[in-house]
Amino acid sequence: MDNLYRAYLGRASGPKKLDFLDNVSEFRKKVYLQLCRIPRGKVTTYGAIAKKLGSKKQSRAVGTAVATNPISLIIPCHRVLPSTLRVGNYGMPGKDPTEGGPIKHALLKREGVKFIEEKVAKECVWSPN
DNA sequence: TCGGTGTTTCGGA
DNA sequence: TCCGAAACACCGA
Numbered sequence: 001m002d003n004l005y006r007a008y009l010g011r012a013s014g015p016k017k018l019d020f021l022d023n024v025s026e027f028r029k030k031v032y033l034q035l036c037r038i039p040r041g042k043v044t045t046y047g048a049i050a051k052k053l054g055s056k057k058q059s060r061a062v063g064t065a066v067a068t069n070p071i072s073l074i075i076p077c078h079r080v081l082p083s084t085l086r087v088g089n090y091g092m093p094g095k096d097p098t099e100g101g102p103i104k105h106a107l108l109k110r111e112g113v114k115f116i117e118e119k120v121a122k123e124c125v126w127s128p129n
Numbered sequence: 130t131c132g133g134t135g136t137t138t139c140g141g142a
Numbered sequence: 143t144c145c146g147a148a149a150c151a152c153c154g155a
Contacts, residue, residue, distance in 0.1 A: 027151065046136050050150085060136045061151035067135045068153080082136060089135035097135050104135090 024070065027053065031065040034128050038079045041112035042126035047083045052128040067091050078107045085120045 034049045046066070050059035069075050081088040081104070090100025105115065114121035 025152075047138090050137080055150080056137065057148095058150050059138090060134075060149070063136045064134055064150085064152060077135080080135080083138090084136095091135055100135075 024065075027058075027061065028065040028069075031062050032069055032071070032075055035066065035069070035075045035077065035080065037128060038076055038126055042124055043079045043081055043108060043113055043120055044126050044128065045081055045083045045085075048127045049080070067097075078104045079111075081120065085122070085125065086118060087120075 030053050031049060034044075034052060038044055046059045046062045047056055050056050050062045053062070066075075066077050066080055069077055078090060087101045087105045087108075089097035090104040091097045092100040092103065105118075108120070109115060113124045
């Protein structure tokens, strides 16, 4: 999905810098890269991303990075959930993160993600490689 | 400098 | 099954 980035930035052959991420750290850039690689109809967990970037201890930092992503329009932040496979939280402008849970649920469902008793079916979980 | 996050994992009750 | 603790990186007061 790096193509997506380059296309969106309109500099396929220019410097590899990501304008939107100039102000953020490398750590967060990696998080956003992973998010863009999530296939449609699939989801992943904060822990999986954290482990991919280094240590699972960073899982919380991943959550923060996702929550404050500067390009939510092209980053599918709703495809990230806790390792419990429950819907988790979803920050919405003006509303509590817990209010966004049901919204995430609906969003994922619309993309074809299977739900079993408020939990995502294990076969719909995707892990970065 | 401190406190709080869209989390995770472990130990106890 | 549920609650409380600590650990990461980062932002705002």
